Amino acid sequence: MATPCHGYVNNGAPQNGVVLPVETGAVQPQNSRFLDPAAFRRQGYQVINFIADYYARVGDYPVHPNVNLGFLRRQLPADAPSRPESSDAFGAALRDVRDLTLPGLTHWQGPRHFAHFPASSSTVAALGEALTAGINVVPFTWAASPAATELEMVVVDWLGKALHLPESLMFCGGGGGTLLGTSCEAILCAIVAARDSKLADIGSRRIGDLVVYCSDQTHFAFRKAAHIAGIHRDNYREIATYRDNMFALSPAELHAAMQADVDAGLTTAVDPIGELRAVADAHGAWVHVDAAYARSALVCPEFCHLIAGTEAVDSFSMNAHRWLLANTDCCALWVRTPSLLVAALGTEQEYILKDAAAEGHDVVDYKDWSVTLTRRFRALKVWLVLRCYGVEGLRGHVRAHVRMAASFESKVQADARFEVTATRQFALVCFRLRSPEKLGGEKAANELNRRLLEEVNAAGSGPYMSSAMVGGIYMLRCAVGSTLTEERHVNEAWKVVQDRAASLLRKMENTCRGVAK
Amino acid sequence: MATPCHGYVNNGAPQNGVVLPVETGAVQPQNSRFLDPAAFRRQGYQVINFIADYYARVGDYPVHPNVNLGFLRRQLPADAPSRPESSDAFGAALRDVRDLTLPGLTHWQGPRHFAHFPASSSTVAALGEALTAGINVVPFTWAASPAATELEMVVVDWLGKALHLPESLMFCGGGGGTLLGTSCEAILCAIVAARDSKLADIGSRRIGDLVVYCSDQTHFAFRKAAHIAGIHRDNYREIATYRDNMFALSPAELHAAMQADVDAGLTTAVDPIGELRAVADAHGAWVHVDAAYARSALVCPEFCHLIAGTEAVDSFSMNAHRWLLANTDCCALWVRTPSLLVAALGTEQEYILKDAAAEGHDVVDYKDWSVTLTRRFRALKVWLVLRCYGVEGLRGHVRAHVRMAASFESKVQADARFEVTATRQFALVCFRLRSPEKLGGEKAANELNRRLLEEVNAAGSGPYMSSAMVGGIYMLRCAVGSTLTEERHVNEAWKVVQDRAASLLRKMENTCRGVAK
Missing domain, CATH: 3.90.1150.10 (Aspartate Aminotransferase, domain 1)
Structure with missing residues (x-):
């Protein structure tokens, strides 16, 4: 271990022999000491006070820290400690979070943070995350935690209705939704589903002929997701928009771009602009709308005129962690045809135990709706937020x-x-x-x-x-x-x-x- | 809104007029009520007690619930409440988490859970997650929260050393690591980097010629990731393994499979088996080792003989949320050549503010190391776990x-x-x-x-x-x-x-x- 520095002194704890319990001094060989309810309660109160104090004084920190590259790495040892550094390692670590880490963060929750995009926190969502982490189930299939899957199905419909989405995207209307981490993930899922559904029509070897279209105002997450999905970089079409048209995408320009590609023997695949459905339809394109930020505003009826044209989209995503008080991370993805998503992202293996109750039914195994298999129980915080604050x-x-x-x-x-x-x-x-x-x-x-x-x-x-x-x-x-x-x-x-x-x-x-x- | 059911009665709260504050009864028009320190403290203690009680009695629940498909969806209303259902909406929601949700979960933390894979929890990691959710920063670039990026760089090196990884995969040895959500994500990142680095050699249009190899014992996350990255389904080679060889992958069989593909004009891309580096080298393949589960054991020196052959891998991933007490989700990915990862997954846009301090330096912007742009401050819990429990x-x-x-x-x-x-x-x-x-x-x-x-x-x-x-x-x-x-x-x-x-x-x-x- 490197020279100990601030907060890392071993306080005379023995370096050899039995593993010492973290806090009590008594030998406790069981692993269960890592989930000791009394220790959790004691340390948990400390953490709650820590966060409450942070909320009370976050406005006092400069939003963006004045630090140089490497400022924190230089202060920390090169190796993890071999043993807890003291009998109150947790308290010491919390003090270091306060003294070393907080002053070096950009305080996204500070009232003067106007940069990038919102990351609206709420007490309820933060505590929902704490609950999820505490309970720590892994609902990758329905059977792997039935209540978690069902709650997710309920809250994506709640959220979809609150946002005035078309019913065709919700479970209650034959579609369905899921809670993922981020927009990039959601867009990637949509692109892979669109890609595979298109390749099923034109031949599975023609990935090089697929083209994706978006406005030049589209978030670069879209480009990134298309690239990950194997769409060739030459096959992105960013349709130019202009200031005198308030940077809106022109259907005529989209149509022209698509026609040029068709004439060149290429195939349309994904279009993120819902309002241009008619143009997309003429070319059999999949329409995905990503509204990472703005969509949150559609909880307000006065903004609902902005929804026109999205009734017929194939998929839709929005970040609830941006503006809907859901804390990072929480991106909802809805699709009109879940079977296309499952066809693209599904896995089936013997060792995944199907519950007898689920056999033969239309069970939702969310591992087949996303990039990842392991997933967090994100529905819990969304449920709490919607219940405690209401729409x-x-x-x-x-x-x-x-x-x-x-x-x-x-x-x-x-x-x-x-x-x-x-x-x-x-x-x-x-x-x-x-x-x-x-x-x-x-x-x-x-x-x-x-x-x-x-x-x-x-x-x-x-x-x-x-x-x-x-x-x-x-x-x-x-x-x-x-x-x-x-x-x-x-x-x-x-x-x-x-x-x-x-x-x-x-x-x-x-x-x-x-x-x- | 549908008929109210258990826990959803509105308790006479007014349905029109000003938005009522959640708990106090006084009109508080500011959004800041959603981050009220006093409310957070009060509700936070409730949540801590809830989780502590859960740990104390999780062994009393049947590990797997005896419930039928739809059991929870049927009990919940079809719409989110328009307003908080009572003056103690949070307390009511917590009771519903206990009474409606917990009995329907598969209790991964129950002492009798021997299914699937471990999801070892610890009090410290759960509280680390709570801290991360509470602070809620979004460290997508160094500048977007410098301390978060630097702490991540520190703890991936700590973790890598604790696992006896080769230095070439760590920042201290010219490589580097990051904390992602899951193995699938990590494998996908490695495959995309491998794919792009190979396509740069053979021509960017030849994605259809890339082949990936793995043993038939490889987790299906690998197949899924390869598919998402656009590798054709016919181009996976699962090398058969046999019981009399303890299901180990045979270098001779791998070599034969690769040679057959080369003879057929295809190109080797990814091989997840580190021990077969020599075979891979002969074909210029990228070697990724995923050790979602087993790798955790390498914190113990007595298991280190199992590391032989991984010194020269190109990338390596392991789930710290499986067996290293880090709670879901936390997958570490290390790469020998970070620039290849950044070339494949990087984005550059004007609106991402580069800090003056970072300009011209070798700054790590973690958004370019993963599928997602938005990311959580996962390093915090890993830091706390390593400090409080020690290696x-x-x-x-x-x-x-x-x-x-x-x-x-x-x-x-x-x-x-x-x-x-x-x-x-x-x-x-x-x-x-x-x-x-x-x-x-x-x-x-x-x-x-x-x-x-x-x-x-x-x-x-x-x-x-x-x-x-x-x-x-x-x-x-x-x-x-x-x-x-x-x-x-x-x-x-x-x-x-x-x-x-x-x-x-x-x-x-x-x-x-x-x-x-």
């Missing part, structure tokens, strides 16, 4: 964020130095500082906004945002999505953006003046 | 199970009616009842053992085992792996097997006698 609770959560984002957007619009660069999507505002004329074109504007973001994020105690490059335009992204974010944090964030912009513009004016001299 | 603690855990399995095996061997059907692998005993001569051949023996397993598992309060079919031989599997399993549970299990066998044989004798009359 109205989720609506309130989403609406409050949308309201705050709208307020941020109106502030941007009211300041002539700035512009909103894309239609606000729910609680995401994309904006930028207009480049003063004397500084020149897009390139200078991009550079200006890159510096602006740097300065906004450098504030430490201030907001933390991210950026996007769309159609050659660099923009700042303000994603309102943290559970703890309140109106005042959004107002403060805007104030920081304005201040930094003013100082930046002043500096540049001075530089220009200096050059002019 | 010696894990050794003690594994050794106790191996000892119990050896004891079970010797009981089987001592009873002439039974035979051990495959060499005991660590804590897994495969065995069967010999078929009495008058009953005839293998088919009758298989049927006899099928009925034996049924009767063993039907006992309710008794052990729960699973089965395997290998080389046409049906066998019972007794996998000792639950943290709470003690010697007495194993002894009881054997007693049940003997009793049921005796009664079964008696019945059959009677039937034969009846027929003979």
Whole structure:
């Protein structure tokens, strides 16, 4: 073992002989000491207090830590300890989580986290995860934990209805859903099912002829999933979208792209854009809609007009861990024809015990609905969240964020130095500082906004945002999505953006003046 | 909403107007009520007590529930509640978890769970999961939570060393590792990296020419992963193994299979058998070793002779959630050449903010090491487990199970009616009842053992085992792996097997006698 450092001193514990119990000092040879109820209760209270304290003070941490690459690796020993380092190893480890780890995290739950995408936490989902980890069953088949499979079937229908999905995607309508880890996983499952169903028609050796289509605004998870599934990189078609059309995908352009491929002897496979079903139908394509983020908003009836056209999709996925208070990870995938998913992802082996009760029935073995065999009991937290907050609770959560984002957007619009660069999507505002004329074109504007973001994020105690490059335009992204974010944090964030912009513009004016001299 | 049923009564809570806070009765319009520290503390203690009580009495549940398909779905409403059902919705939901869900689960943590594979829980890992869910960061890049990425880099090296892996697979030796969800995911990542690295040599359009090889004893996760990655089903080669060679893979047979494919113009891609490196090398194959289960045993030096030949593998995976007390899910994947993994699975987009500190350095962005982008902070629980139990603690855990399995095996061997059907692998005993001569051949023996397993598992309060079919031989599997399993549970299990066998044989004798009359 390397030189002990902070928190890793062995405290004189013997290095040889019998394995010492972790906490009591008495010899306890049984493995059952690792699941001792009394120890769990004691340590569990410590953990609950730890997390409660974290929620109370998470706003005091800089959202993004000011640390250098390697800062933590340098502080930790090169080897795991051979024995628990002290009689209170758990307490010591918790202190290290607090003192070494927390200051080096990006605090996604901080009220000033406006970067990337929301990862809305809730107490109920966090505790649901704790329950799942504590109970630790592995519901890979119905028989391997019947209640876990059945609860999952129930909550995906609950969730689907709450989101106003078409019934054809739910168990109650002949389809069905499952809870996976992430969007990438869900998209990969859909692509593999689409691929295999297409190959069954055209010949199993023609994988090289399959083409996938998406808009150039599609999340790169789609590209990644298609690549993993063996779709050739030359066979992705990212249909260009334009700012003057608000970056929406044009059916005419999709049709043209598909026709060109058909003329070239290729075959359409997957299209993530539900609104373009008619075009897809003409080419027999599988339509998958991934709405990792925005879909959460559809718990609110006022956003339901956005659903038009998705009634006929083949599959649909959305991350409940983004905006529906379900904590990471929890992505729901629904499919119209579960048998196609099972045909693509199913496995059958003698050693998987089929329960007598399940034989001959239409049993759902979720191992055949996903990439993985081993899976967690994710349905538990979703059940708890829906029961404890109700669909109205989720609506309130989403609406409050949308309201705050709208307020941020109106502030941007009211300041002539700035512009909103894309239609606000729910609680995401994309904006930028207009480049003063004397500084020149897009390139200078991009550079200006890159510096602006740097300065906004450098504030430490201030907001933390991210950026996007769309159609050659660099923009700042303000994603309102943290559970703890309140109106005042959004107002403060805007104030920081304005201040930094003013100082930046002043500096540049001075530089220009200096050059002019 | 459907008719309310058990636990779903709305208790007179108003159905319209402002969203009510979950517990306090006061109007609290902020989303922050979903992360209220006081509510978390109160509910958290409830959950800790719930889990502690579960550990205390999990042995009282039948391991496998006696329920029919649909038993739980029928009891739950068709829609999620619109509002929290009462002022103590959380308490009510917890009671339903206890009364509706627990009795319908297969209790993987029960001391009599000998089925499938181990899912060893520990208090520390369960609480590590709770911490991860509570903190809820998303370390998809280094910058997105630096301490999470660095801790992962540290613990995969700790774990690799504890398992006596070659340094070439660890960060300290130029390789590196990551923590994924499951073996399937890890194998898929390795196959995609192998596939792409091979296609770069032979031409990116030749995916149809790639062949994967494994022994017919390989877990079907391998087949599934290869299929997802687009390897044609005709291009899996399962090399037959034989009982008289203890189901080991023969290098000569592998070589012959590879040579036949080369002669047919195909290309070798992936071989999961490390010991056959020399054969693989001759064909430029990527060698992946998956040791979802057995590898855990290599924390013990006395099992290290089994490592011979794996020094030169390209990638290696093992499930820490199986036998190393890490709770589901936690699969470690190590690779010799991380750049090949990143080339296959990497994504690069403008909107991912690179931290200034990371620019130009060899930063690890774990989103490029796996199928998924969003990921959980799994390193935390592994860190806690290794610190609180030490490597010696894990050794003690594994050794106790191996000892119990050896004891079970010797009981089987001592009873002439039974035979051990495959060499005991660590804590897994495969065995069967010999078929009495008058009953005839293998088919009758298989049927006899099928009925034996049924009767063993039907006992309710008794052990729960699973089965395997290998080389046409049906066998019972007794996998000792639950943290709470003690010697007495194993002894009881054997007693049940003997009793049921005796009664079964008696019945059959009677039937034969009846027929003979």
